Each structure stands twice: as structure tokens, then as C-alpha cells.
Amino acid sequence: MMSMQEAMRARHTVRRYLDRPLRPDIVEKLNSRLAQLNAKHDLAMKLVVNDTRAFNALLKMVLAKGVKNYVILAGKNGPGLDERLGYCSADFMLYAQALGLNTWWVGGTFSRKAVSEIADAARMIGIVAVGYGATQGVPHKSKRPEEVSFYQGEEPQWFRDGVEAALLAPTAMNRQAFYITGEENKVKITYDDGLFTGAFRGADLGLVKYHFELGAGADNFVWANE
Numbered sequence: 001m002m003s004m005q006e007a008m009r010a011r012h013t014v015r016r017y018l019d020r021p022l023r024p025d026i027v028e029k030l031n032s033r034l035a036q037l038n039a040k041h042d043l044a045m046k047l048v049v050n051d052t053r054a055f056n057a058l059l060k061m062v063l064a065k066g067v068k069n070y071v072i073l074a075g076k077n078g079p080g081l082d083e084r085l086g087y088c089s090a091d092f093m094l095y096a097q098a099l100g101l102n103t104w105w106v107g108g109t110f111s112r113k114a115v116s117e118i119a120d121a122a123r124m125i126g127i128v129a130v131g132y133g134a135t136q137g138v139p140h141k142s143k144r145p146e147e148v149s150f151y152q153g154e155e156p157q158w159f160r161d162g163v164e165a166a167l168l169a170p171t172a173m174n175r176q177a178f179y180i181t182g183e184e185n186k187v188k189i190t191y192d193d194g195l196f197t198g199a200f201r202g203a204d205l206g207l208v209k210y211h212f213e214l215g216a217g218a219d220n221f222v223w224a225n226e
Contacts, residue, residue, distance in 0.1 A: 007097035008168055008214055012137025014102035017066035020132045022049060026099060030130070033095050034071065037088040043075040044121035045088065047130075053114040054106075054127055063109065064129065070106075071128040073203075074121035082125055086206025089128055090169065094214075102133030105170045105207075107200055125203055142167045143176050152183040158220040159187070165215020169207040172200040178208050187212070188224040 002010065022030075027049055034045050048054075048070055055064040071092060073085045093103040107126040116124055149163040159182045166180060177192040189208060191201050209223070 002098045004094050004098060004214060007094040008165060008211065010136075011094060011097040011103065011168075012139060013104050013170060014133035014135060014137040015063055015065070015067075015104050015129075016134040017068070017102070017129070017131040018134055019066060022069055022101075022131065026101070029099060030071075030092075030096065033092060037091060041084045041088055042078075043081075043084060043088060044119070045074060045085070045092070046072045046118070046120060048072065048118055051118075053118075054110045054129070056111055064104075064106075066134065067104075067129045067131070069129070069131045070110075070115075071130060072115055072119045072121075072124060073126045073128065074119045074124040077122045080202070081123060082200075082202025083206040083209075085125055086203035087210045088206070089126075089203070090207045090210035093128060093130075093170075096130050100132075101130055102137065104129040107172060107203070125200075140170070140174050148176060148178060149180040149182075151181070155182075156220075158216045162187070162212040162216025162221075166208045166212040169204075169211040171204045171207065178204065180208075180212065182221070185221045186224040187216075187221045 030047055034047055037043060038045055050068050052068055054070050055067060073089055075081050075085060089105060096103050105126065105128055110127050115127060145163045145167065148167065151159050163180055167176065179190045181188050189205060191205060
């Protein structure tokens with residue numbers, strides 16, 4: 001099994017999946033990971049297996065072929081819910097990648113009505129498709145580190161590594177609308193609430209924070225925002 005750091009570099013968005021069921025032991029591991037994340041972050045994420053209701057017939061033919069397994073990103077309404085879901089979905093996706101699976105973070109093209117009937121929570125922000133990809137995907141177009149970050153003083157290696165990891169995170173419309181600043185051991189993330197990113201700002205922040213922590217090493221810094 002690859003490490004989470006290796007999984008972070010190997011993970012790419014995959015929208016088409018093979019007609020290959022998840023093994024029972026894999027399902028058990030995924031559910032165990034979700035249970036840990038739900039308990040730690042007060043969430044209600046849920047794995048749905050062998051179910052095709054998340055996408056309508058047209059999307060299943062064109063965009064989401066073969067998607068039969070997905071995680072519902074949901075929880076009780078409360079402060080920071082979207083960010084916590086984004087953060088934990090990043091962990092889940094990399095864990096799934098480490099197990100030899102592929103994923104796709106979906107925020108707007110799935111059937112909310114159908115999935116909401118399965119969700120056991122007050123608020124749902126999206127789903128993560130998971131399974132054996134027809135391909136391994138391709139790297140997304142990315143900004144340069146200097147476009148999304150600034151460090152006051154001599155930039156330490158951990159900050160550079162964190163920014164590079166943050167650029168690997170999936171974000172709404174792949175706009176990478178975040179900006180990371182650092183001074184000594186304090187790091188802060190700001191976000192551009194543009195037309196396409198406003199609805200997913202919290203989730204994007206969580207996704208980016210998780211990747212930055214994984215790349216930089218959580219012991220090397222503190223979040224100045226918190």
C-alpha cells in the first residue's frame with residue numbers, strides 16, 4: 001500500500017469506471033476510515049455501494065460512466081461544516097488512492113434529489129465517486145507556486161513543499177483561487193470568492209488545507225486563521 005504522500009501525487013480526477021465491484025475487505029476499510037473521520041470531525045459521511053442513482057441517464061452515458069460507488073459528503077448544519085467536509089474528503093480520496101482505487105469530487109453534476117433521500121444528515125455539499133478507474137486520469141492544469149503564495153522572509157522548505165502539495169488539491173472549476181501566506185511558523189489561507197467558487201469556498205479551503213498539511217508536515221507550522 002502506497003503512502004498518503006505518494007497517493008497525493010498519484011491521484012487525479014477519474015470520471016469513468018470499470019464494471020468491477022469493490023471487494024468486501026476494501027468496503028470494510030473505506031467504511032472504517034469514514035467512521036474515524038465522522039467521529040473526529042462530527043460529520044455524517046456515508047459510503048453507498050453498487051448504486052447508480054447519483055447521476056441521471058445522460059450523465060451516466062457521457063460524463064459519469066460506470067459510477068456505482070460514492071461517498072455522500074454530509075453533516076449537521078453548523079460552523080465550518082463545509083470546510084470540515086472538504087478536509088475529510090481529501091483524506092478519504094487519498095486513502096482510497098492508496099488502496100488502488102480512483103476518485104472524483106463532484107459538487108454540482110449529480111442528482112441531489114436522489115442522493116438526499118439516502119443521506120442521513122441535514123446538509124449535503126457533494127459526493128465523491130470511488131472505484132476502479134477506466135484510466136488513472138491526468139494531472140490538472142496548475143498555477144505556479146509564486147502565483148498562489150508568499151512567505152515573509154527566507155522561505156523554508158516545508159512551506160514550499162506545502163504550497164506544491166496544495167496545488168495538487170482538487171478545487172471548484174480548477175480555479176485554484178486560494179492564496180497562502182507564511183511568516184515564521186504561521187500560515188494563512190485567503191480565498192477569492194469568485195462567481196464559480198463562492199458556493200464551494202468552504203470545501204475548497206478544507207481540501208487545500210489538508211493537502212498543505214500533508215506536504216508541509218503539520219508539526220512545522222500553525223494556522224494563523226484559527
